[in-house]
Amino acid sequence: MAGTRLDPIDRKILAELQADGRMTNVELAKRVGISAPPCLRRVRTLEESGYIRGYHADVDSRELGFEVQVFAMVGLNSQAEADLSAFEELCRCWSLVRECHMLNGEVDFILKCVAPDLSTFQSFLTEDLLKAENVASVKTSLVIRDAKDEPGVPFDVLEERISRNA
Amino acid sequence: MAGTRLDPIDRKILAELQADGRMTNVELAKRVGISAPPCLRRVRTLEESGYIRGYHADVDSRELGFEVQVFAMVGLNSQAEADLSAFEELCRCWSLVRECHMLNGEVDFILKCVAPDLSTFQSFLTEDLLKAENVASVKTSLVIRDAKDEPGVPFDVLEERISRNA
C-alpha cells in the first residue's frame, strides 16, 4: 500500500526494471545483490503495492507510421469539477490523445497527441476536440523533433535526496 | 531496418508487448496465433530493426516521492541549429527534465519535468534553466492531476488506417 517505505534494494529493483523491464529475475537478483526468490517476492510486492504499474515495450512511433506529434493547450468555459471530469473522460476515449494533464494557470489542460499524418490530426481537432462540449480554446504546437524522451523518474535525484536526508 | 513492412502478426506482437512488456514468449505466441520459436524470432527482429526500442517498468512517480510535475515552455534567443542543439544537449544532462521536444510556433521547446517538491524544481528553474546560455523566456505550468497518461501509440488507429488503405 501507499506510503510503505522502500529500502535501498527495492529502489535498485525499481531503477533496474525501469531501465530494462524484460530483465530476468535471476539477472535482476544478481544486480541488486540478493538471491532470486526474495528478489521475486520483492518485485511482486512492488507490483501489488502500486509502485510498479505495469511493463510496456517502448515502440518507435515514427517508424510505425505516426509521423505527427502535437501538444494541444485546451481552455474550457467552465472549470466546475463536473465539467473538468467530463472533459477528462472524453480524452480517455480519444485514441489520438495519449496524455491529458490538468494544469494551473491560464490554460486548463495540456494534451499530447499522435497521428499518422496532419490531416488525421486536423480532422480530430476540428471534428472532435473543437466541437466538444465546454471547450473554449485550443492552441496546438507541432513537435519538430524530440531531443529527449525518457519514461519514468530520475533515480539519481531520489538517491541523492535520500542520502542528504539520512 | 527502417521501412521494413510489418505484417498483421508483427503489429499484433507490438500491440501486445506495448500493453504488457513482461508477457512470456509462449503467452505472446499463443495470442498472436503462432508457435513460440518463430514468435521469438519476430520479437528479436523487431528489436533489432528499431521498432522496439526497449522495455520499461512503469513506476508510480508520485508514490516514489516525485510530487511535482511541470511543463516548461522555453523560448531561445537564437534558433540557429548549433544553438538549438546546444540547448538540447543541456536538457539531456538535466535529470529533472524527462522530455524535451522542439516545437513550431512562438515557443521553441516544451519540457516535461519532475521533481520531489516545489523547492527542488524552483532551484532547478532559477539556477539551471533560466541561467542557461541562450534561454530567453520560460513559462512553467504545474500539473494538477493526470487524467490520462498512456505510453506508446494507438494500435486501433493504425489497424483502421491499414484496412482502409488495403
Added chain:
DNA sequence: CGTGAAACCGTCGCCCC
C-alpha cells in the same frame, strides 16, 4: 513456420538468521 530437446528460469516449500 513447426517440432523436439536441452538449458535456463520462475516459483514454491522449507529451513535459517
Added chain:
DNA sequence: GGGGCGACGGTTTCACG
C-alpha cells in the same frame, strides 16, 4: 520479518525438418 537452498514445472532457445 527477510534471505538462502533445493526441486519441480514451465519457458527460452537451440538445431533441424
